[in-house]
Amino acid sequence: MTALALKGLYKEYRLPGRQVAALAGVDLAVAAGSLVTIVGRSGCGKTTLLRIIGGLEKQSAGEVAFDPPGARIAMVFQEPRLMPWLTVEQNLALVMRDQPPDEIKRTVGRYLDMLGLGGFKAAYPSQLSGGMAQRAALGRALCYNADIILMDEPLGALDAFTRRNLQEELVAIFLKHNKTILFVTHDIDEALILGQRVLVMADGRITAEVAVPFPYPRDAAGEPFYKLRAGLLASLTSPPAQRGV
Amino acid sequence: MKILKALLIPAVVLAWWQAAAAFGLANSYLVPSPAGVAATAAALWQKGILAGHMATSLGRVFAGFGLTFLAAFPLAVLLGMNRRLIPYFDATLHFLRHIPPIACIPLLILWLGIGEASKLAIIILAAFFPLFLNTLAGIAQCDARLIEVGQVFGFTPRQRFLRIILPASLPSVVLGMRLGLGYSWRALIGAELIAASAGIGYMIIEAEQLSRPDVVIVGILAIGLFGYIIDYAFLKLAARILPWTGENETDDSFSSKGAL
Numbered sequence: 001m002t003a004l005a006l007k008g009l010y011k012e013y014r015l016p017g018r019q020v021a022a023l024a025g026v027d028l029a030v031a032a033g034s035l036v037t038i039v040g041r042s043g044c045g046k047t048t049l050l051r052i053i054g055g056l057e058k059q060s061a062g063e064v065a066f067d068p069p070g071a072r073i074a075m076v077f078q079e080p081r082l083m084p085w086l087t088v089e090q091n092l093a094l095v096m097r098d099q100p101p102d103e104i105k106r107t108v109g110r111y112l113d114m115l116g117l118g119g120f121k122a123a124y125p126s127q128l129s130g131g132m133a134q135r136a137a138l139g140r141a142l143c144y145n146a147d148i149i150l151m152d153e154p155l156g157a158l159d160a161f162t163r164r165n166l167q168e169e170l171v172a173i174f175l176k177h178n179k180t181i182l183f184v185t186h187d188i189d190e191a192l193i194l195g196q197r198v199l200v201m202a203d204g205r206i207t208a209e210v211a212v213p214f215p216y217p218r219d220a221a222g223e224p225f226y227k228l229r230a231g232l233l234a235s236l237t238s239p240p241a242q243r244g245v
Numbered sequence: 246m247k248i249l250k251a252l253l254i255p256a257v258v259l260a261w262w263q264a265a266a267a268f269g270l271a272n273s274y275l276v277p278s279p280a281g282v283a284a285t286a287a288a289l290w291q292k293g294i295l296a297g298h299m300a301t302s303l304g305r306v307f308a309g310f311g312l313t314f315l316a317a318f319p320l321a322v323l324l325g326m327n328r329r330l331i332p333y334f335d336a337t338l339h340f341l342r343h344i345p346p347i348a349c350i351p352l353l354i355l356w357l358g359i360g361e362a363s364k365l366a367i368i369i370l371a372a373f374f375p376l377f378l379n380t381l382a383g384i385a386q387c388d389a390r391l392i393e394v395g396q397v398f399g400f401t402p403r404q405r406f407l408r409i410i411l412p413a414s415l416p417s418v419v420l421g422m423r424l425g426l427g428y429s430w431r432a433l434i435g436a437e438l439i440a441a442s443a444g445i446g447y448m449i450i451e452a453e454q455l456s457r458p459d460v461v462i463v464g465i466l467a468i469g470l471f472g473y474i475i476d477y478a479f480l481k482l483a484a485r486i487l488p489w490t491g492e493n494e495t496d497d498s499f500s501s502k503g504a505l
Contacts, residue, residue, distance in 0.1 A: 054397045075397040081390050085412045085489045094408065095398045124489045144398055 002067055003032035003148055003180040004053065009062035011048055011204075022048040023059070024204035030148075032067070033178045037195030038206075039185055041236060045204040046184040050075070050150045053182070066147070074146035076154040080133035082125040088112070088136050089121035095144040111139040115169065131162035135169070142173065151183040155190065167193055171216045188232050189220040198228075200235040208235040277459040285459040286466070294448070299467060302437065302444040305361065306429050306475075309368025313425060316369065317377035318418070325384030325414075326406065338377070346370035346432045350439050359440040364433060371432030372425035379421025383414025416490050419483045426479060430472050445471075 009026040012019050022045045030036050040046050051057045053064055054075045066073075074095070082091045092108040099107070112118050115135040125133055134154055141149050155163045167190065174181060185191050191198045192212055200208035210228055212218075220229070259279055265271045266278030277285075289295040324331050346367050357363040387410045395405040437446025445464055452460030484490075 056393055056396060072399070073397060075394075077390070077394075079390070081394050083391060083394075083409065083412070085415070085487070097404065097408075126489060140398075150397075 001032045002029045003034075003071065004028070004030040004182070005063075005065045005067070006049075006053075007063040007065070009049070009052065009064065010060050011045075011052060011057070012060045021204050023052070023062075026062070026204070026206055028199070028206060030180060030182060032147075032180050034196050035174050035181045035183065035194060036197045036199060037183045037185060037191040038199045038201055039188055039191040039232065039236065040201035042186060044201045046186075046201050047152055049201070050152045050182065050184055053148075054150050068147070071147035072144060073148050073150060074141035074144040075150040075152065076134075076137050076141050078153045078156055080125065080130075080137040082133055082136055082140075084125050087122050087124055088117055088128070091125070091136055092139050092143045095140055107143055108139075111142050114173070115139050129162075131158050131166065134158060134166065138166075138170070138173075142177070142179075146179070148180045148182065151181060153185055154183075156185070156187075163190075168217060170194065171218075175216060188229055188236070189225075191232070192225055192228055193218045193220050198232060200232060202236070208232070275458055277462065282459050282462045282466075285457075286463045289460065289463060295463065295467060298443060298445045298448040298464075299471060302433060302446070303471070305364045305444065306368060306426070306433055309365045309433070310372050310422075310426055310429050312365060313369045313372040313376055313429070314422070317373050317421075317425075318380055321377045321380035322384060325381050326410075328385070338374075342374045342378075344370075347435045350436055354440050359442070363440065364436050364444075367432050367436040368429040372429040375424035375428055376418075376421040379424065380414065380418045383417025383421075384410055386417070387413040416487055419487060423476065423479050423483065426475055427472065430468075430475065434468055 006026050006028040009023050009028075010021065011023040012021045024045075026045075026049060038046050038049070048057065052059050054073055082088075083094065086094060089108055089112065092111060093104045096104045096107060109118070109121075112121050115138065117132060117135055117139065120128065120132060125136070128136065134157075137154065155166050158166065170181075170183075171194065173179075183191075183194055185194075195212055198210045198212060199206050200210075208231075210232060212228065214224055218225075262276075263279050266273060266276065266281075286295065320334075324334060349370060350363070350367060353363040353366050357366060391409050391413060392405060395409045400408065433444070434446040434449075437444040438450050441447040445468055449461050449464035452458075452464065
């Protein structure tokens, strides 16, 4: 079953004296319960694609279709974007506003424990480390009980160790909850560790796709990844084209 | 240690003042000694005169400030949430902002008399702009990235305002309230000096007419002391309301502005 289908998605921005196509015709079908990673250079259109799917921007042309229609979308951003006036617990509960209080408390408590934040539920975001804050942002997305979770380089600003830990946690959450996840990154290894499918974006288009047949948990340093990484690297290092229209 | 540092300059001034009085360096009729002023303050307090005038002034400030909040806050929210309305108000409000409230006192007395209405009007004029401009700035400068969180997670516009924009703007609103309270306190005393039959400003001007500089000094010190107490209480209240900010977010002291 397809959870998300994009058809001929096109987005252009007007700059002084010219127009730039951030997306130049993206077609994509994402199966329900799959983890798809999108990898590409900075400025290739990855974030724009996610923002359009998340309803934060409107496409210039093309269609975004969800199954079921009106599916719940959650997003984890590059930075945690926690509400600074709310505690960690309240930040997670914020997105469960229509639920009964008991259910909110139970769900929030469960995800806080799962993410190792049980001891920090009364802390404010300013009291958390970068990794903990990003964990809380992930917990918020999980509490929303979304059909699709969009992740826009959520681990990009973290140190290598925290990043590795969170990658493992994310895989564990994916395997446990079987959510549909679209994960954007500029790190090829991260794309290979996480994704069942890795899509390469360049110049506002999906230019290559690789299926990753290996079971979780994965170690991108292993031999089987060599060819996949080399292929992705070749796709990414081809020179970018001008996208003026 | 902080308290000791804070008390150093008042202690030096007091010592200098006491020395000037003791050695006859100043006319004791014009510059009464600290001991004399303290005795006058105690007498005014015991007779209930100081407390009565202070209660009158404080009552006016809080009533006027409440009315100001009812006018300034909704207008700031209206403009902050509907930016296209700002050009209609911008020039007029900036014009009015530059008129000191005290300049309006003669006109307000002509229109409203010397009763409570003219005092409340002065307080509203003094407190309106700090409250309005800070609230507007708080709403207008709300982090767009936090609003996007609400957008993605399906908040209605009303929920976005109540759960994101309003709490995000609270430090700025509270700063505006604090500045507004200070401004209204100062403006009120000015109004009471010109036209009033009660209040701390009236006590001062009456003492001047009776040639009682000790009462004038008691009045001036009481204004400073109560202004400080109101401000301090508000700062503490703000720290309780805004526990995530610490005290510095709403602190407009010299040191927090980097002046010291």
